[in-house]
Amino acid sequence: MKKTSILIIEDNDDIRESTTEILELANYTVFHANNGKTGVELAVKHLPDIILCDIMMPELDGYGVLFMLNKTPETSTIPFIFLTAKAERIDMRKGMEMGADDYLTKPFDDVELLNAIESRLNKRDKQEAFYNKSLEKLDNLVGRGDGLAELQKLVADRKIRTVKKKQVIYYEGDSPSGLYLILNGKVKTFKLSNDGRELLTSIYGPDEYIGVNALLSNDVYHETSEAVEDTSICMLPKEMIDQLVNHYPQVGRAFIKILSNNLKEKEDQLLQLAYHSVRKRMAQVLLRLAGTDPEKGVLRISRDDLAAMAGMATETVSRTLSDFKDEGLIEKKGSQIIILNATKLINMKN
Secondary structure (H helix, E strand, C coil), X not given: XXXXXXXXXXXXXXXXXXXXXXXXXXXXXXXXXXXXXXXXXXXXXXXXXXXXXXXCCCCCCHHHHHHHHHCCHHHHCCXXXXXXXXXXXXXXXXXXXXXXXEEEEECCCHHXXXXXXXXXXXXXXXXXXHHHHHHCCHHHCCCCCHHHHHHHHHHHCCCCEEECCCCEEECCCCCXXXXXXXXXXXXXXXXXXXXXXXXXXXXXXXXXXXCHHHHHCCCCCCCEEEEXXXXXXXXXEHHHHHHHHHHCHHHHHHHHHHHHHHHHXXXXXXXXXXXXXXXXXXXXXHHHHHCCCHHHCEEECCHHHHHHHHCCCHHHHHHHHHXXXXXXXXEEECXXXXXXXXXXXXXXXX
């Protein structure tokens, strides 16, 4: 049976040698490099099962290593853990947004190191099984045309990234480096008013894409996206999407359809805010969150997010939900909402 292989990219001789010794004693095959450039070459040559990489290095730093590896399908899926000094922890958002899976703060002991590696390898195995299942459901964009088949292949070649609840995926004003596909979980997009109030613009679920507008218009993001719950996503690089759109018209048409649906949803949202009563707005928000079969799902959403979507105060949300519960329209358990009578919500009078 082939042993699990690990690549260490670290310019500090003591750390590199001691980490190599620990991992070899744990029965791993270890490759090591003392700078980023050599590390990238070894990664391409050996395709290790996991990579440990320092941030501050000569010739090519850790961010540069991750960027180079993400450009190649064979290396972009390799789990990547940053080795970082305590002073560099504030920079880790950049690394995680680029696709790093985890980070270890130096100095770390043997147990921390081995636990981080074992945990990441276990997550990779679980994610691969989930990924294969999720790809079977991409009927909304993947059809019989060659271009859509290429899109499916592109998705299959990308690495899954786990985003924790409340973790930001991108900020308003950031330039898009790619397109995000949600495989599992939920993501919200929102804008902040001048006085700090949050206006929730959309909530996205599995098999939905976020960041389409900014990517295709070559513009910055005009809203912030954040995970509502622990979420699995993959990022499709901008260059690859551009090539697909330019070569395959059916891919462009698929994304135009997404843009049209997003635009219609936002128009409906504006009309509701302008003309609908509090009760009508809340009913519409619950139905929109529930999807096509509202009486079969459980909604997990905070009062603050409901308030941001419906354009009302959190106290008004609580009062309206209590009224709906008393009227037998919903059942409420903590942050969970179960729709009991979708027909009455649909026909709610303004």
